[in-house]
Amino acid sequence: MSHLLIAPILLPALTAVLLVFLARSSLKVTRVVSLVSALLLLYVSLVFVVQSGAGIIEVYALGNWAPPFGIVLVADRLSSLMLLVNAVLVVASIIFTFNVKAERNDNLQPLIHFLTMGVNGAFLTGDLFNLFVFFEIMLIASYALTIFGGGKERAKAGLHYVVLNLVGSSLFIIGLGVVYGMLGTMNMADLAAKVTQVPAESAPIIAAAALVLLLVFGLKSAILPLYFWLPRAYSNAIAPVAALFAIMTKVGIYSIVRVHGMIFNQQPIVGLLEPWLWPIALLTIAAGSVGVLGAKRVRMQIAYAIIISVGTMVAAIAINTADAMQALFYYLIHSTWITAALFLLTEVIALQRGSMADSIVRGPQIRQHTLLAVYFFIGAIALVGMPPLSGFFGKVLLLKATPTGAAQVWLWTIILVGSLATIVAFGRTGSTLFWRVTDLKDSKAKVAISSWISISGLMLLTIGLVIFAEPVLAYLAVLGTQLIDPTHYFNAVLSTEVITR
Amino acid sequence: MELILAIVIAVLTGTGIYLMLRARTFPVVLGLTLFTYAVNLFLFAMGRLHYNAPPVINMSDTHTDPLPQALVLTAIVIGFAMTAFVVVLALRARADLGNDHVDGIDIAEPEPAETQAQEEANS
Numbered sequence: 195m196s197h198l199l200i201a202p203i204l205l206p207a208l209t210a211v212l213l214v215f216l217a218r219s220s221l222k223v224t225r226v227v228s229l230v231s232a233l234l235l236l237y238v239s240l241v242f243v244v245q246s247g248a249g250i251i252e253v254y255a256l257g258n259w260a261p262p263f264g265i266v267l268v269a270d271r272l273s274s275l276m277l278l279v280n281a282v283l284v285v286a287s288i289i290f291t292f293n294v295k296a297e298r299n300d301n302l303q304p305l306i307h308f309l310t311m312g313v314n315g316a317f318l319t320g321d322l323f324n325l326f327v328f329f330e331i332m333l334i335a336s337y338a339l340t341i342f343g344g345g346k347e348r349a350k351a352g353l354h355y356v357v358l359n360l361v362g363s364s365l366f367i368i369g370l371g372v373v374y375g376m377l378g379t380m381n382m383a384d385l386a387a388k389v390t391q392v393p394a395e396s397a398p399i400i401a402a403a404a405l406v407l408l409l410v411f412g413l414k415s416a417i418l419p420l421y422f423w424l425p426r427a428y429s430n431a432i433a434p435v436a437a438l439f440a441i442m443t444k445v446g447i448y449s450i451v452r453v454h455g456m457i458f459n460q461q462p463i464v465g466l467l468e469p470w471l472w473p474i475a476l477l478t479i480a481a482g483s484v485g486v487l488g489a490k491r492v493r494m495q496i497a498y499a500i501i502i503s504v505g506t507m508v509a510a511i512a513i514n515t516a517d518a519m520q521a522l523f524y525y526l527i528h529s530t531w532i533t534a535a536l537f538l539l540t541e542v543i544a545l546q547r548g549s550m551a552d553s554i555v556r557g558p559q560i561r562q563h564t565l566l567a568v569y570f571f572i573g574a575i576a577l578v579g580m581p582p583l584s585g586f587f588g589k590v591l592l593l594k595a596t597p598t599g600a601a602q603v604w605l606w607t608i609i610l611v612g613s614l615a616t617i618v619a620f621g622r623t624g625s626t627l628f629w630r631v632t633d634l635k636d637s638k639a640k641v642a643i644s645s646w647i648s649i650s651g652l653m654l655l656t657i658g659l660v661i662f663a664e665p666v667l668a669y670l671a672v673l674g675t676q677l678i679d680p681t682h683y684f685n686a687v688l689s690t691e692v693i694t695r
Numbered sequence: 696m697e698l699i700l701a702i703v704i705a706v707l708t709g710t711g712i713y714l715m716l717r718a719r720t721f722p723v724v725l726g727l728t729l730f731t732y733a734v735n736l737f738l739f740a741m742g743r744l745h746y747n748a749p750p751v752i753n754m755s756d757t758h759t760d761p762l763p764q765a766l767v768l769t770a771i772v773i774g775f776a777m778t779a780f781v782v783v784l785a786l787r788a789r790a791d792l793g794n795d796h797v798d799g800i801d802i803a804e805p806e807p808a809e810t811q812a813q814e815e816a817n818s
Contacts, residue, residue: 375741
């Protein structure tokens with residue numbers, strides 16, 4: 195049991211507190227502290243990925259309480275991977291904030307670290323109630339970040355976002371309460387063991403609790419009837435925050451995979467979710483495609499592209515095989531990083547377009563139009579899922595993992611039509627932004643170096659995802675088998691020995 | 696006792712949801728608060744109801760499950776913080792948007808000229 199496992203939670207927490215106290219010191223100091231902490235987090239996450247890649251499932255019993263009684267943190271392949279995906283995003287966002295004007299006000303840097311703490315905690319915890327607590331930490335930081343910068347639109351979007359999530363949190367407690375009342379434990383590994391022993395007459399209550407929890411996670415991950423808050427909240431947030439939020443929907447997806455895949459997909463309620471997940475996935479993709487085509491602003495368009503990606507991932511959960519899980523998480527890494535990169539890129543484009551900002555209308559020529567157009571082109575190709583970039587491989591893996599029959603017909607059609615809609619929409623956006631232009635007004639400032647580093651880094655990583663596809667897929671293949679057969683995880687948690695004196 | 700508790704939870708939930716569906720931020724905040732109360736009571740009841748039973752073993756003949764009490768304490772603290780936040784946010788939205796409608800559009804004001812004048816007065 196190594197104490198390193200709590201670092202991804204403690205490090206951002208302590209950094210955030212430190213940064214609150216440093217609020218009045220020079221910008222250089224706060225930036226260095228913030229960035230160093232994020233880089234350390236990246237390093238720690240890499241250590242976990244390497245460690246879990248070697249087949250070790252690290253378990254940390256908080257307060258030295260033996261599972262299933264205390265709270266445990268678990269770093270298996272899935273958790274380590276999600277930590278890494280998040281750490282990369284945090285580093286990129288923090289570098290990008292160096293060019294945000296209002297950075298000093300309202301404690302932007304501490305809030306980013308608080309959000310990171312919540313997200314990392316949600317990925318690491320092996321306790322269902324603790325998952326709720328970390329959700330709340332993540333959410334309260336995200337509430338403040340959503341309205342960061344102020345203004346009418348943000349206040350309106352923020353209010354909807356907060357009220358919806360508060361209702362979601364209350365439902366989460368109801369789900370948790372029922373699960374505890376029926377099974378008498380909150381430890382995920384122990385819950386999985388207890389579910390199988392439930393008598394047949396109690397099975398419907400457990401099924402109800404599982405569906406309430408699906409509703410909660412569905413709200414976080416923005417699946418069909420619950421996504422209406424997302425486009426407005428994401429497109430009105432400032433760019434580095436929108437980029438960071440790319441991980442938030444994935445926290446919902448992660449929770450569905452973790453909680454429903456591991457605990458509830460067993461006798462006596464096996465196969466409970468499939469009839470729900472299939473239509474949800476297909477309709478979410480369809481709704482996202484309509485939104486992408488109808489969006490009037492680039493950010494709104496990217497927000498709807500997130501909804502398409504969520505639908506795609508939910509479809510992978512519905513398939514529920516090792517291959518589908520491999521595809522799901524390859525697509526998840528790609529989708530998180532590329533949407534973040536595009537949010538950041540849109541911000542620098544909007545800055546150079548002046549009052550037109552990111553509206554998809556004829557406007558003045560962008561100052562650094564060639565370079566930005568190349569970036570936009572690469573980003574759009576990756577997002578849409580055309581070869582040779584990562585989005586293509588993610589989708590191909592998923593299409594290959596689809597079982598034959600009706601599912602295949604529906605999923606292939608919807609995913610491919612959705613991709614076509616995205617191509618059309620982003621093609622139109624690109625040509626409007628870069629070709630349908632009036633005279634060049636070079637009064638706008640050039641793109642700052644920090645912004646370039648941040649965007650290029652994320653883009654290079656998605657390209658790296660293709661170049662190093664083999665080791666990544668090998669890692670994900672084992673991840674997939676571990677998720678389908680989580681015995682290894684259960685054994686690691688339940689056999690944890692506490693330190694005795 | 697079980698029946699009373701169940702009725703209380705049901706009434707609180709019902710009123711809470713009704714108020715949350717209102718169009719003004721103040722009733723929505725009240726509704727959220729009531730709903731949180733209902734949920735906390737529900738979580739508490741999940742440890743089953745016992746009379747005169749401390750949550751400590753060997754204090755008396757019977758003991759009650761301490762975990763739901765710990766969980767509900769956490770939930771109360773979180774719920775309280777969130778309510779405080781949503782009150783502040785509602786006030787800020789009221790200041791920024793010029794009215795307390797959840798969508799920021801006040802349907803009750805018929806005259807557009809009047810609205811504009813009011814917005815100017817607010818800003």
